[in-house]
Amino acid sequence: MTLETRTYAVTRADLVTYAAASGDPNPIHQDEEVARSVGLPGVIAHGMLTMALAARAVESWFPGAEVVSFGCKFTNPVVVPADGAAEIEVAGEASEEDGLTTVKLTVTCAGQKVLGMPKAVVRA
Amino acid sequence: MPVDQSLVGRSFPPTRPYVVVEEKVREFVAATGGEYAGGAAPATFPIVLAFDAMNAFLEAESIDLFRIVHGEQKFAYERPVVPGDVLTATLTVASLRQIAGNDIIGTVSEVTDEAGALVCTTSATLVHRGVEA
Numbered sequence: 149m150t151l152e153t154r155t156y157a158v159t160r161a162d163l164v165t166y167a168a169a170s171g172d173p174n175p176i177h178q179d180e181e182v183a184r185s186v187g188l189p190g191v192i193a194h195g196m197l198t199m200a201l202a203a204r205a206v207e208s209w210f211p212g213a214e215v216v217s218f219g220c221k222f223t224n225p226v227v228v229p230a231d232g233a234a235e236i237e238v239a240g241e242a243s244e245e246d247g248l249t250t251v252k253l254t255v256t257c258a259g260q261k262v263l264g265m266p267k268a269v270v271r272a
Numbered sequence: 273m274p275v276d277q278s279l280v281g282r283s284f285p286p287t288r289p290y291v292v293v294e295e296k297v298r299e300f301v302a303a304t305g306g307e308y309a310g311g312a313a314p315a316t317f318p319i320v321l322a323f324d325a326m327n328a329f330l331e332a333e334s335i336d337l338f339r340i341v342h343g344e345q346k347f348a349y350e351r352p353v354v355p356g357d358v359l360t361a362t363l364t365v366a367s368l369r370q371i372a373g374n375d376i377i378g379t380v381s382e383v384t385d386e387a388g389a390l391v392c393t394t395s396a397t398l399v400h401r402g403v404e405a
Contacts, residue, residue, distance in 0.1 A: 156305060169296075169303035171323045174337050182338050186401045195342035196319050200304040203315040207306075215315040219346030221397075264344075268315070 151240035154205040157233035195222035205238035213270040221264030275375040283364040287324040292357040312352035322394045325363035343397035358386040373402035
């Protein structure tokens with residue numbers, strides 16, 4: 149079953165809010181200079197923020213469902229511009245077996261996949 | 273400087289007990305653009321505990337946080353996290369590899385409740401970008 153694609157916008161201000169809420173003060177998510185000094189293309193979103201947005205999409209598709217497992221690789225950075233926003237698209241395909249629903253996700257930013265093999269298993 | 277190989281298999285002390293309060297869950301949900309309506313915390317909320325454990329580990333090993341990029345993250349849940357939970361995370365270094373001047377550090381953190389019951393297991397791969405990388 150194909151699920152309705154969700155789109156979320158991420159701004160630099162969102163990165164500041166997420167850093168405080170999650171307790172991840174890594175400056176590569178705030179400071180252009182530090183990010184570039186370690187070879188990144190610019191300020192990047194927390195992988196965990198992108199993952200949280202993917203989880204939000206799953207929650208929107210299966211409201212109240214208990215999540216059994218959730219995982220992904222962070223394959224490409226989500227570069228967040230100083231002005232404007234990065235747009236993250238979350239698409240999903242669901243299949244059911246033995247009372248568990250497996251949701252295979254495709255998470256992209258500017259047409260590029262940013263998460264590797266993102267997958268959630270929920271008890272819907 | 274490469275990360276010390278002898279770390280593999282080592283467990284770090286449990287993090288200080290963390291009390292899950294509605295206010296923090298609401299803040300976390302809001303930070304991901306949502307609105308908290310009560311009940312279970314979002315699936316990725318236990319990262320708050322895992323970060324505590326990871327930051328303590330990085331500090332103990334004098335690894336600069338700004339050189340760390342998240343490579344992979346997995347959660348396996350025994351039950352959802354709910355307000356009122358008192359949780360601690362215990363981190364173990366599961367693997368360590370060097371690729372192209374970067375250290376690839378595999379960690380597993382077990383999040384347990386006040387009774388010592390497992391709430392979730394989170395595994396994180398941390399990429400430590402070498403100075404020359």
